[in-house]
Amino acid sequence: MQYKQAATAHIDLDALQFNLGKIKQQAPNSKIMAVVKANGYGHGLRDIAQNANVDAFGVARIEEALQLRACGIVKPILLLEGFYSPVDLPVLTTNNIQTVVHCVEQLDALEQAELEQPVSVWLKIDSGMHRLGVRPEHYSDFVRRLKACPNVVKPLRYISHFACADELDNTMTTEQISRFRQLTDDEQGERSMAASAGLLAWPESQFDWVRPGIIMYGVSPFVEKNAADMGYRPVMTLKSHLIAVSDVKAGESIGYGTIWKSERDTRIGVIAIGYGDGYPRTAPSGTPVVVNGRTVPIAGRVSMDMLTVDLGPNAQDKVGDEAILWGEQLPVEVVASHIGTLGYELVTKLTARVAMSYHYKAGQ
Ligand SMILES: *Cc1c(COP(=O)(O)O)cnc(C)c1O
Numbered sequence: 001m002q003y004k005q006a007a008t009a010h011i012d013l014d015a016l017q018f019n020l021g022k023i024k025q026q027a028p029n030s031k032i033m034a035v036v037k038a039n040g041y042g043h044g045l046r047d048i049a050q051n052a053n054v055d056a057f058g059v060a061r062i063e064e065a066l067q068l069r070a071c072g073i074v075k076p077i078l079l080l081e082g083f084y085s086p087v088d089l090p091v092l093t094t095n096n097i098q099t100v101v102h103c104v105e106q107l108d109a110l111e112q113a114e115l116e117q118p119v120s121v122w123l124k125i126d127s128g129m130h131r132l133g134v135r136p137e138h139y140s141d142f143v144r145r146l147k148a149c150p151n152v153v154k155p156l157r158y159i160s161h162f163a164c165a166d167e168l169d170n171t172m173t174t175e176q177i178s179r180f181r182q183l184t185d186d187e188q189g190e191r192s193m194a195a196s197a198g199l200l201a202w203p204e205s206q207f208d209w210v211r212p213g214i215i216m217y218g219v220s221p222f223v224e225k226n227a228a229d230m231g232y233r234p235v236m237t238l239k240s241h242l243i244a245v246s247d248v249k250a251g252e253s254i255g256y257g258t259i260w261k262s263e264r265d266t267r268i269g270v271i272a273i274g275y276g277d278g279y280p281r282t283a284p285s286g287t288p289v290v291v292n293g294r295t296v297p298i299a300g301r302v303s304m305d306m307l308t309v310d311l312g313p314n315a316q317d318k319v320g321d322e323a324i325l326w327g328e329q330l331p332v333e334v335v336a337s338h339i340g341t342l343g344y345e346l347v348t349k350l351t352a353r354v355a356m357s358y359h360y361k362a363g364q
Contacts, residue, residue, distance in 0.1 A: 004320060005355050006272040007240045007279075010327070011043050013051045013360040015233035019216050020052060022232060027199050030206045031055040033078060033192070035213035037064055042278075042347040043217055043236055046071040047358050056098075058211050062088050065097045078122060080211075081132060082106050086113060089151075093117040100124045100159060102132040107145055115151045122157040122192070125183060127176040129163040139183050155189035165197035165205070166222050173202050197221040200230065219332055219343035226331045227343075236347055237327025238279075238354070242291070242319050244270040245311065254308050255300035260285045267315040268299060268308050271323045276304040278350035279325060280339050283307075287338040290324040291317050 023032060035041075037060035040048035049057055049068055056076035059065050062084070065077045082100040083092060086109040092099055093115050101107055102124035110119065123142060126133030134142045146152050160180045164170040177193065184191055192209035194202065199210040200221070214220070218234040220227040227234065248254065248268050253261045262268075269291060275281040279302060287298040289309050299310040311317050326332035332343040339346070 004241055005357075007238065007277040007325075007350075007353065008355040008357050009042070009350060010237045010239060011047065011356060011358045012233070012235050012237070012328075013047070013358060015218055015235045016048065016051055016216065017053070019218050019232050019235070020054065023199065023210070023212050023216065027194070027203075027206045027210045030194075030199075030208060030210045033058045033209050033211045034216055035059075035080070035195070035211055036068070037061070037080070037213070038348045041213060041217050041219075041344070042350045044356050044358070047356075049073050051360070052216070056209075058213075062091060062097070066091070066095060069095050069097075076120075082124070083109075085109075089113045089115060089119065092119050098122065100132075101142070101146065102126075102134060104142075107142060107149075110151050111145065111149050113151055118151050118153045120153045120157070121146060122159040125158060125160045125180055127160040127162075127179045127193075128172060129161055129176070131161070131163075133160060136179060136183060143187075155187070157189045158184045158187060158191045160193050161195065162193065162198050162202075162205070165195070165202055168201055168222075173198070173205065177202070177205055195221070214344055217347060219347060221344075223337075223342075226333045228331055234327045234332065236332070237329075238273075238325040238350070239327075240271050240273040240277075240323050240325065242269045242317060242321045242323060243272045243306070245315070245317055245319060246270075253300070256303060257301055260300040262299070262310070264313060266313050267311040267317075269296070269311045269315070269317055269323075270306050270308055271325075272306060273323075273325060274303050274305045274307055276351060277354050278346075279307065280341070280346070280349075282341075283335075283339045287335060288330060290330045292321055293329070295330070 032054040033056040034052045034054040035058040058080045078098040098120035100122045124133040164172040190208035194205040194210045196212045196215035198205040218232045281302045288295045296309045300308045326335045336343045
């Protein structure tokens with residue numbers, strides 16, 4: 001038997017560049033802040049950032065920003081939720097990291113800090129999502145204090161986030177845009193509202209900066225529409241291979257809990273991937289997997305290191321043959337809909353046991 005890597009995430013860096021090109025076409029007048037939080041949505045923070053030709057990066061945690069700096073990224077980096085503690089402020093200035101300000105605690109900390117350099121600040125406005133941000137009635141107070149604060153770079157920038165941009169007929173998005181514009185139309189500083197769904201579906205939300213995360217990775221932000229149908233290419237293809245193929249008889253059950261019984265004589269394939277790799281245990285029987293170009297259903301419960309598929313009677317698949325869990329040939333959105341989740345969660349939740357394999361044709 002030849003050596004075989006078990007669960008491997010193949011990362012297609014050409015697809016990443018292709019997707020960024022499409023984003024630029026769809027938002028031609030905006031700068032791009034590529035969102036690489038959560039280890040680049042599971043794709044690998046460093047490799048994604050080093051291969052993304054964009055204007056800036058967005059992250060959720062200061063540790064992620066510092067990792068980017070440590071691997072040589074010199075472009076602007078924004079902490080999308082801002083800093084969590086006043087002790088972070090000198091770290092921001094030393095490492096040239098921009099911050100969101102969404103609450104009065106952050107504002108107080110900025111006013112009280114003694115910093116050698118001022119910090120670049122994006123004022124987060126709650127335009128209706130009611131998760132983070134300054135409510136419209138507190139807006140002018142925040143702007144006044146931030147503009148007066150010597151620790152803050154001028155002009156201020158302005159940012160907000162949509163609650164329902166993935167719902168194409170929801171009027172919430174236009175209401176959020178008009179609230180944001182009412183507050184900021186007369187300001188000098190740059191503005192940003194759109195993540196993936198906004199930039200794709202609501203061109204009027206693009207403003208100076210778009211903040212694509214999921215679509216950059218070739219996964220759709222919409223429930224009803226796959227990224228492939230919108231012309232994007234999946235960056236991640238999750239693969240493993242068959243480690244056993246065996247015959248079962250009609251009426252026999254497979255795996256833990258005997259939750260799946262074969263209705264016919266068939267062949268069952270065992271694939272070396274499970275919830276220990278981040279493939280969800282909640283994936284029900286029937287969830288698709290691609291083996292040798294055919295879509296076959298999961299049969300029985302996903303276990304920690306393995307899952308089982310019904311290859312069909314007389315299947316010719318052999319031990320060692322490749323299985324694709326999602327990506328090329330099988331959109332992660334389709335898999336996610338069987339599991340009752342989103343592509344976002346599947347790609348982001350892979351565990352450290354999955355080998356990462358980076359592929360880049362164009363540069364060679
Ligand atoms: C995660 C995030 C994004 C990117 O969202 P996608 O839907 O993945 O494009 C953009 N902006 C903020 C504030 C975020 O937290």
